[in-house]
Amino acid sequence: MDIFIRQERPEEYSTTEEMTKQAFLHEEYSDKKEHLLVRNIRKSDAFIPELSLVAINQSDEVAGHILLSKITIVDHDKVADSLALAPVSVAPSFQKKGIGSQLIRAALQKAKEIGYHSVIVLGHKDYYPRFGFKKAALWNIKPPFEVPDEVFMAMELTEHSLRNVQGFVHYSDAFSE
Template sequence: MLLIRKEQPSDYKQTEDVIQQAFQNVAYSNGKEHELVRALRTSNEFVPELSLVSKQGKTITGHILFTTVEIKNAGNSLIGLSLAPLSVLPEYQNQGIGTALITFGLTTAARLDFSVVVVLGHKEYYPKFGFVKASAYNIKPPFAVEDDLYMVKELQAGVLTTTQGTVHYSPVFML
């Protein structure tokens, strides 16, 4: 049976192993996603309730992390979330664990009153969860990326009609 819960400090080592294994053979990976997560845990943008693990028995099978971002332009700004990274052990992939982590994470984020989430990810995968091209709302990443890969999701209806600008991430992402 799959259990999803908040990550605990005692999980950190096993979670980092999961992240390393999940990205081990991914072409676009720099192999340092586990180091990014370790650094984000100590950043101001870390939201402990949104660092989640999936477990089957005693094994952590997956992890998802949402950290705060600021979407801003000259006139205003909005605090939202970034979904990054999502990791599932290779032997547990394609069993619905990623879907369960995303769904649980988005529900938790909405319950915590966050209104928007951005993600850089697979253009065929994330739209299943309601993500759309961020450019459709004039929301831009702070880096060059293919338009179809940078997406946004409203957690509060209508928030994107009054929000536009560039997404500012934790400085940790730039390390």
């Protein structure tokens, strides 16, 4: 499907939040609060405007959205900067058309271009590996909560960027509000 991906504009925030809400309305593993997570991240110091991207369709409507935000990986006194991929959403009428994949690829490329080296995602074990994500446990990177190893993944945007990184992921407070 033909879409255009670009940075989200502030005047689109409410549209994006409503689209995100609708995208997760019938998802089994959703708490139905992803739109609030988007809002909370935007208000936090973890927000990176350049990594809040929208997919625009031919009718100039927001068909999808992805957000990467700042996190850290902490091992005692060692702290490494990274990004969290969360959430990625596609309007129900545009799902299953490859828009989510296009958003993920564009966001990962943009993150690399602006100098980030790794991304963490909590997501479907069969979906995210196609983009290069692997179990975070391979680097001894752990989630701050109990989840199966296969759904907590990491990706190096720069080769070997996680070689000397390990510890627990610290999400911004926006994730717990």
